[in-house]
Amino acid sequence: MNLTALLRHRLFWPIAVLVVLLASNLVFSNNFFTITLQDGHLYGSLIDILRRSAPLVLVALGMTLVISTGGIDLSVGSVMAISGALACLLIGDLSNPDSVGPVLLVVGAAIALCLVFGLWNGFLVAVLGIQPIIATLILMVAGRGVAQLITDGQILNVHSAPYRVVGAGYFLAVPVSFLIAAAAVALTVAVTRRTALGLLLESVGGSPTASRLAGIRARRITIMVYVFAAAFAGVAGLIYSSDVSSADSNAAGNLIELNAILAVVIGGTALTGGRFSIAGSVLGAVIITTLDITAVSVGVPVETTLLFKAVVVIILCLAQSATFRAKVFGRFSAKRTVPA
Amino acid sequence: MIDVTSPPRTPAKKTARRVYRPNTKHIPVLATLALLIVMYSVGVYNYDGFGDTQVILNVFVDNAFLLVVAVGMTFVILTGGIDLSVGAVIALTTTVAATLLNAGWPAGVVLPVALLIGTVLGFGMGAVIHFFKVEPFIATLAGMFLARGLSLLINRNSIPITNDFWTQMAQKRFRFDDGVFISLNVVIAVVVVVIAAVVLAWTRFGRNVYAIGGNADSALLMGLPVGRTRIAVYTLSGFCASLGGVLYSFYTSSGYSLHGQGLELDAIAAVVIGGVLLTGGSGYVLGTVLGVLVLGLIQTIITFQGDLNSWWTRIVVGILLFAFIVLQRLVTRKAK
Numbered sequence: 001m002n003l004t005a006l007l008r009h010r011l012f013w014p015i016a017v018l019v020v021l022l023a024s025n026l027v028f029s030n031n032f033f034t035i036t037l038q039d040g041h042l043y044g045s046l047i048d049i050l051r052r053s054a055p056l057v058l059v060a061l062g063m064t065l066v067i068s069t070g071g072i073d074l075s076v077g078s079v080m081a082i083s084g085a086l087a088c089l090l091i092g093d094l095s096n097p098d099s100v101g102p103v104l105l106v107v108g109a110a111i112a113l114c115l116v117f118g119l120w121n122g123f124l125v126a127v128l129g130i131q132p133i134i135a136t137l138i139l140m141v142a143g144r145g146v147a148q149l150i151t152d153g154q155i156l157n158v159h160s161a162p163y164r165v166v167g168a169g170y171f172l173a174v175p176v177s178f179l180i181a182a183a184a185v186a187l188t189v190a191v192t193r194r195t196a197l198g199l200l201l202e203s204v205g206g207s208p209t210a211s212r213l214a215g216i217r218a219r220r221i222t223i224m225v226y227v228f229a230a231a232f233a234g235v236a237g238l239i240y241s242s243d244v245s246s247a248d249s250n251a252a253g254n255l256i257e258l259n260a261i262l263a264v265v266i267g268g269t270a271l272t273g274g275r276f277s278i279a280g281s282v283l284g285a286v287i288i289t290t291l292d293i294t295a296v297s298v299g300v301p302v303e304t305t306l307l308f309k310a311v312v313v314i315i316l317c318l319a320q321s322a323t324f325r326a327k328v329f330g331r332f333s334a335k336r337t338v339p340a
Numbered sequence: 341m342i343d344v345t346s347p348p349r350t351p352a353k354k355t356a357r358r359v360y361r362p363n364t365k366h367i368p369v370l371a372t373l374a375l376l377i378v379m380y381s382v383g384v385y386n387y388d389g390f391g392d393t394q395v396i397l398n399v400f401v402d403n404a405f406l407l408v409v410a411v412g413m414t415f416v417i418l419t420g421g422i423d424l425s426v427g428a429v430i431a432l433t434t435t436v437a438a439t440l441l442n443a444g445w446p447a448g449v450v451l452p453v454a455l456l457i458g459t460v461l462g463f464g465m466g467a468v469i470h471f472f473k474v475e476p477f478i479a480t481l482a483g484m485f486l487a488r489g490l491s492l493l494i495n496r497n498s499i500p501i502t503n504d505f506w507t508q509m510a511q512k513r514f515r516f517d518d519g520v521f522i523s524l525n526v527v528i529a530v531v532v533v534v535i536a537a538v539v540l541a542w543t544r545f546g547r548n549v550y551a552i553g554g555n556a557d558s559a560l561l562m563g564l565p566v567g568r569t570r571i572a573v574y575t576l577s578g579f580c581a582s583l584g585g586v587l588y589s590f591y592t593s594s595g596y597s598l599h600g601q602g603l604e605l606d607a608i609a610a611v612v613i614g615g616v617l618l619t620g621g622s623g624y625v626l627g628t629v630l631g632v633l634v635l636g637l638i639q640t641i642i643t644f645q646g647d648l649n650s651w652w653t654r655i656v657v658g659i660l661l662f663a664f665i666v667l668q669r670l671v672t673r674k675a676k
Contacts, residue, residue, distance in 0.1 A: 130665055141654055141657055142657070145654030148649070249651075261478075304493055317478050
């Protein structure tokens with residue numbers, strides 16, 4: 001592969017940004033890349049990044065599928081809050097919160113509820129034909145209310161060893177949350193790239209009408225992506241609430257929908273739908289988490305990362321805009337100008 | 341039986357329809373009005389003191405800033421766009437105003453500067469949306485990150501405002517004969533609403549806004565200044581957000597980088613409940629006013645009820661959003 005091809009590869013820039021971010025960490029803390037084994041757990045900043053990016057990776061995965069069909073899901077943050085709230089409420093009611101079976105049931109119930117919410121979003125978009133932004137806005141607004149209703153406005157604390165494993169546990173020295181995220185990524189890749197599903201998704205994103213005329217059940221596929229997104233968001237909510245051992249309806253998944261959209265855009269998936277890159281979205285999610293962690297290690301307030309994000313969004317959007325490329329780069333290389 | 345009666349029935353039905361059916365464009369607004377009346381009646385019937393004029397006026401007092409922001413949002417949504425940055429612009433405006441005032445700047449300078457913030461940001465977002473064909477959702481999302489990030493960079497804590505002019509504005513009350521009052525914020529908001537309604541209904545700019553929302557391509561082919569109007573609409577929304585921020589700093593006497601969180605959702609909800617079509621091209625400023633009143637009245641009822649908690653506001657707003665969006669779908673489907 002020559003240099004130009006490398007530069008033009010769609011994952012080149014995300015990877016470059018990640019490398020720069022990681023390298024800049026090295027300047028501020030010398031042992032940033034050190035990974036040690038303590039008490040049978042892997043420790044180190046890199047492991048921390050993997051562990052902490054798990055919820056965003058999951059949400060971004062679902063968002064990628066939704067965006068690939070030309071939609072968007074704003075309700076993921078609320079769904080996260082609901083799933084965490086329900087899980088913590090049910091675990092609080094268990095007679096023995098340390099037995100594995102009931103906790104598994106609770107986790108299943110929380111995810112099942114999220115599936116229902118996903119169906120609801122999909123129904124609004126695919127059956128009623130409401131714009132995705134607006135359709136999912138309803139659940140975004142109402143969802144946090146529902147989560148607060150479940151927890152009665154309190155922050156529910158839970159003490160359950162099996163539940164704690166989901167977000168803060170280790171399996172064979174590797175963080176469980178990372179394993180869950182990795183499994184979800186593997187599953188999504190397998191389902192979309194090893195079957196025709198990915199092709200169908202891109203086809204629906206390209207043109208729902210044309211896809212339907214070509215014999216694709218566009219409606220069913222659209223509903224399915226929202227169900228996927230809600231399920232992944234539900235798992236992310238469980239990881240989050242398990243990590244902090246409580247359900248906080250306001251903090252859980254706050255602004256995660258925007259971060260997830262940002263991750264997807266960074267990864268090179270166009271918001272217009274029709275094409276998607278799962279690897280790109282995962283990279284995007286890891287970049288955003290690394291950015292937050294870097295801000296802490298450098299010592300600047302975490303909030304200033306918002307500014308950086310704004311700049312990244314602007315640059316990426318301009319880079320993706322064909323008009324912008326034609327206007328700015330057109331005069332340098334007239335040959336490659338895209339006719340408007 | 342059916343064969344005999346159906347032919348003469350058809351013309352009669354037509355005239356009947358002309359008498360009873362309102363213009364389809366007005367149905368969502370009328371629905372909002374009906375909802376408002378029902379909610380108010382329920383309130384008056386169930387709670388002591390709900391019927392006081394001051395209760396209604398307080399809805400205005402507490403939501404004046406939201407009203408101003410929602411008016412700007414109405415213009416944007418009428419063109420088929422969306423502006424997610426308004427809440428963050430409020431935060432940035434209050435933070436900058438508070439910081440400058442505490443640094444000793446005169447209020448006469450701070451006020452225009454504060455108003456300029458959102459206007460410039462809105463202009464920038466409009467330009468990016470128009471010239472580079474970036475989705476409004478993404479461009480204003482970037483604007484939101486930018487404004488929120490800047491305000492957090494300036495100051496992460498709540499800054500009290502002690503400036504004389506600001507305090508005077510905050511405490512200014514217009515009292516009526518029977519003891520009821522409104523704040524200066526309400527007067528400003530009402531002026532904004534009236535200007536916006538006039539501009540939208542009777543000026544060339546207003547027509548252009550509707551035309552672009554109806555079909556931007558047709559508007560362009562008709563020779564309307566699509567680009568200029570679109571940029572103007574986001575500039576206007578930015579200005580309204582800044583003005584809303586100034587009103588908010590009057591209302592709370594503070595500047596805080598976390599002010600106005602989620603306010604963009606309230607503004608969008610108010611506009612939608614007010615019957616503005618989210619795809620653009622149809623709706624009225626009056627509808628937005630009704631939408632804001634509905635949101636305000638929900639909060640008032642929940643306060644009066646006492647044993648309901650604040651999260652019910654969100655759930656009810658969500659349900660109303662759903663109801664009105666479905667109503668919009670039905671209306672537009674029928675119109676086709």
